[in-house]
Amino acid sequence: MTVRVSLIAPAMNAALREARFDDAGPVELPLAGVHPLRLAPRVRVVSSPSGRCRATAEALGLSDAYEVEPALAGCAMGRWRGRRLDELTAEEPESVAAWLTDPGASPHGGESLRELRTRVAEWLEVLKGLGQGEVWAVAEPDVIRAAVAHALGAPEGAFWRLDVRPLSRTTLSGRAGRWNLQLGAPVD
Numbered sequence: 001m002t003v004r005v006s007l008i009a010p011a012m013n014a015a016l017r018e019a020r021f022d023d024a025g026p027v028e029l030p031l032a033g034v035h036p037l038r039l040a041p042r043v044r045v046v047s048s049p050s051g052r053c054r055a056t057a058e059a060l061g062l063s064d065a066y067e068v069e070p071a072l073a074g075c076a077m078g079r080w081r082g083r084r085l086d087e088l089t090a091e092e093p094e095s096v097a098a099w100l101t102d103p104g105a106s107p108h109g110g111e112s113l114r115e116l117r118t119r120v121a122e123w124l125e126v127l128k129g130l131g132q133g134e135v136w137a138v139a140e141p142d143v144i145r146a147a148v149a150h151a152l153g154a155p156e157g158a159f160w161r162l163d164v165r166p167l168s169r170t171t172l173s174g175r176a177g178r179w180n181l182q183l184g185a186p187v188d
Contacts (some may be wrong), residue, residue, distance in 0.1 A: 002131075002173055003128050003133065003134075003135065003174045003175065004133070004134045004172070004173050005137060005173075006137070006170070007144045007171070008056070008137065008139070008168075008169050009141050009165060009166055010048075010050070010053045010055075010138060010139075010141075010166065010167075011056045011167050012166040012167075016052070016141075016166065018084050019085040020084045021083055021084075021085070022082045038061075039062075039065070039136060042134065043133075043136055044133070044135045044136070045057070045136045046066060046068070046072065046135065046137045046138075047062075047066045047068055047072065047138040048072040048138060048140050049070060049072070050140060053072070053139060054138075056138050056167075060138070062136075062138075066138070071119055072123070072137055072139045072140070072143050074142050075110065075113065075142050077110045077111075078110030078111075079108050080108035080110070092107070095107035100160065103156035103159065113146070113156070113159055114156060116142060116143070117146040117149060117150055117159070119146075120143055120146040120147050124150060124151070128174035128179075144162075147170075148170060148181060149162065151179035151181055152179070152181060170182075
């Protein structure tokens with residue numbers, strides 16, 4: 001059986017706009033550009049534990065239907081959490097450079113990008129193995145980048161070459177030992 005996973009990026013909020021490592025800060029409500037979705041009853045809906053993803057799921061009309069999925073949490077940023085990238089670049093240029101160039105580096109004391117990709121890949125492979133049908137997931141942009149890189153078998157450095165726009169939808173279809181990627185689908 002084919003599993004289809006639609007990954008929805010959260011709506012814009014201050015943390016995303018400021019390039020701040022913060023998944024728990026205040027969410028701007030109402031979320032601009034978000035309209036309620038009508039999904040078939042058989043669709044499983046999950047959300048990252050982050051406040052902005054849960055708020056986006058609720059704004060999409062999924063408040064009664066979604067479950068929180070810990071595997072979709074954004075990269076654990078350790079002591080960098082709540083900080084802006086420009087501040088960190090000025091204060092810790094070597095640490096930021098290491099983080100941006102070495103997928104195994106975690107100078108912030110949190111999770112490396114390699115660990116993030118492994119966590120997300122394991123979640124995707126479990127879904128594919130179960131043949132879950134259709135899953136919609138509101139997930140952090142870094143989780144979506146990790147999922148796409150895994151699905152394509154892209155090298156680790158490809159993570160930084162993938163842009164995920166707010167409220168975009170990326171769909172992966174998995175079966176027969178591989179994933180296919182669908183780009184450009186509307187969220188509605």
